[in-house]
Amino acid sequence: MKKITKYVIKNSLKRIFLYRACLVRLKMMGVEKVFSYTLANETGVTSDQVRKDFSEFGIRGNKRGGYEIDELLGKMEKIFHRNKDHNIVLIGMGNLGLALSKYQRFVQRNMNIVATFDIDPFKQKIRSDIPVYSPDRMKEIIDRFRVRIAIIAVPEVSAQEVCDDLVRLGIKGIINFAPQLLKAPPEVIVNNVNLCDELESVIYYVHKQIKADGQKNIELLYRDMKY
Amino acid sequence: MKKITKYVIKNSLKRIFLYRACLVRLKMMGVEKVFSYTLANETGVTSDQVRKDFSEFGIRGNKRGGYEIDELLGKMEKIFHRNKDHNIVLIGMGNLGLALSKYQRFVQRNMNIVATFDIDPFKQKIRSDIPVYSPDRMKEIIDRFRVRIAIIAVPEVSAQEVCDDLVRLGIKGIINFAPQLLKAPPEVIVNNVNLCDELESVIYYVHKQIKADGQKNIELLYRDMKY
DNA sequence: ATTATAATGTGAAGAAAATCACAAAATATG
DNA sequence: CATATTTTGTGATTTTCTTCACATTATAAT
Incomplete structure (x- = not known):
């Protein structure tokens, strides 16, 4: 049944993102080891919380020795499946879609937008690194690149329709920037980001x-x- | 003290946003009244949850009669201070900043970007409805429009610096799109949105x-x- | 007008998350 | 090498959030 999937990112997962951002920065500064309270101070949580979160995600350190930053980052890469590449499609090349298609940081984190789609033939002529196709080529591209994740950046009115199409074509996860709660089968993950x-x-x-x-x-x- | 302010949007508040989006849609469809279970079905939560949330935010309905949509929306407007206008500045006119400056929905919700800023003199020549100024005019504009809220869309490296400037100029709330945890005094609200x-x-x-x-x-x- | 019904609102109960507190272990010190 | 110190990891406790359950009240039906 097509229904609203109540999807909320767990706070512990959000904190893992915080810790990671922090670790990346510390590493760049040449730091090699951290203690739970280092991360705690840097992220505004308690050190107990850091350790409990690590425990939840199966991350272990050395008693008295703290945590090796490289090891920690490695574990986190695994948690977020960063070892493999993720092919992504983006639908809607309006202002926001265009900005997202140019967002370099996705690539840096192994998330590759392999193609974008827009119904507007004029938009299809945008010249950029990523091709802009007509939506009727969605099946072809999704199949060819084994895409499982999609970004929706279309206007509110067409968001649900696009979502339905994507689900039909085998997309398993959607990040939706249209201010419209999407209905999808419960096994499809929908993250509604409302600016x-x-x-x-x-x-x-x-x-x-x-x-x-x-x-x-x-x-x-x-x-x-x-x- | 300048520190990380651990700021997490409460889940109950997020649900209020869900309910509102849903109410707006229902209203457009001509519906005038809802019951807790209507909203529950539409948003993927339980009806108990809806009522508890309403209770938390001081929203009351009629026993057996449910809730008047107009009245509900009115109450929610008050919760989010939509009755008054909010002047906002945007710093960083890169891809994302530009897209955000053109995002019509902010205006529709009484959030007006009165000015944008970018260090790049070339960007300052962008012609759009919203002027692009050099950062050295920030104090002037913030004072003139009594701005209390800012959007940061600058590159990671300059985000903290921009944040410090904004705080110094009296900004009380920041939404930060740079992938960099910002340190700010605890009384300043910082919402880090990491795409x-x-x-x-x-x-x-x-x-x-x-x-x-x-x-x-x-x-x-x-x-x-x-x- | 009386009775039946259906929805709210909220204490109580249960579940989940955060904090506390301390044993266990690793490192440092003398 | 023995002792002191420091940090982790995790049960126990507390707090917060969600669900349950039902008294209360407004509407509908007879």
């Missing part, structure tokens, strides 16, 4: 923060009044 | 899914063998 929501949540927390600060000031005021 | 991580987590869950499916098939096999 507006991300920005709005910043506004939400800023306001909350400001309110909390106000409250704290009032409390301070009351405290002062006692004396 | 690679988002895509990689899809790959992670796809592989997990495939592994789980394999396991299920093995289990089925064993079950069959009993007969």
